[in-house]
Amino acid sequence: MVEDNLKIILKELPPGVKLVAVSKFHPASDILAAYNAGQHRFGENRPQELAAKVPALPDDIEWHFIGHLQTNKLKFVLPYASLVESIDSLHLLEAVDKWGNEHGKVIDVLLELHLGAEETKGGFTQDEIETILSRSMSDFPHVRFRGLMGMATNTDDMSVVEADFARIEAFKRHLDEKFQLPDFTELSIGMSHDWPLAVKHRATIVRIGTAIFGPRTY
Numbered sequence: 001m002v003e004d005n006l007k008i009i010l011k012e013l014p015p016g017v018k019l020v021a022v023s024k025f026h027p028a029s030d031i032l033a034a035y036n037a038g039q040h041r042f043g044e045n046r047p048q049e050l051a052a053k054v055p056a057l058p059d060d061i062e063w064h065f066i067g068h069l070q071t072n073k074l075k076f077v078l079p080y081a082s083l084v085e086s087i088d089s090l091h092l093l094e095a096v097d098k099w100g101n102e103h104g105k106v107i108d109v110l111l112e113l114h115l116g117a118e119e120t121k122g123g124f125t126q127d128e129i130e131t132i133l134s135r136s137m138s139d140f141p142h143v144r145f146r147g148l149m150g151m152a153t154n155t156d157d158m159s160v161v162e163a164d165f166a167r168i169e170a171f172k173r174h175l176d177e178k179f180q181l182p183d184f185t186e187l188s189i190g191m192s193h194d195w196p197l198a199v200k201h202r203a204t205i206v207r208i209g210t211a212i213f214g215p216r217t218y
């Protein structure tokens with residue numbers, strides 16, 4: 001079933017758009033089934049869950065961290081994640097840079113734009129992101145800014161979702177023109193119910209869970 005679901009999505013996904021299979025709350029055996037079907041990039045949103053799964057699964061998996069990260073949990077994430085998609089505060093960004101300094105690593109990150117209508121959703125304002133990027137080179141030497149992440153408003157009204165995606169797409173283009181950062185190439189938008197629309201708005205990464213692994217039980 002996981003294999004069939006993957007096949008359906010990969011058939012529709014344009015080449016060059018990376019699929020993150022969001023495996024949170026699903027056991028390592030489900031991840032291995034997807035791995036054996038050729039999917040080697042997975043996303044987790046809870047630090048301890050990621051740290052527990054890594055040693056149980058193949059070494060060449062590319063893990064993305066996509067959840068809220070507290071600064072006292074960095075050790076569960078930063079040794080393993082090849083991309084931290086969900087940097088949502090200056091405090092976290094500074095802690096990640098400090099961890100990179102202490103461990104002799106440069107951490108690849110996306111900056112999360114507060115995109116959806118929900119106040120409860122995390123992320124920076126557009127102004128905050130511009131301020132960070134104008135400081136980036138000198139202030140965060142152990143962080144590599146790879147692009148933007150956003151979660152659209154949680155609604156069935158696709159015109160609302162599309163407006164969210166159009167806003168982050170336009171903002172990404174604005175940042176590209178203003179800062180011209182060669183590594184700032186990624187736009188991570190789109191989940192199970194809205195990823196085709198995200199692709200239309202130039203997603204380079206889609207994060208799909210339910211449509212691959214089925215509903216989460218929690």
Ligand SMILES: *Cc1c(COP(=O)(O)O)cnc(C)c1O
Nearest residue numbers: 022045066191192207208209210
């Ligand atoms: C859970 C999650 C997803 C995947 O959601 P689905 O609707 O199951 O595809 C994508 N992005 C983030 C940040 C998530 O937490």
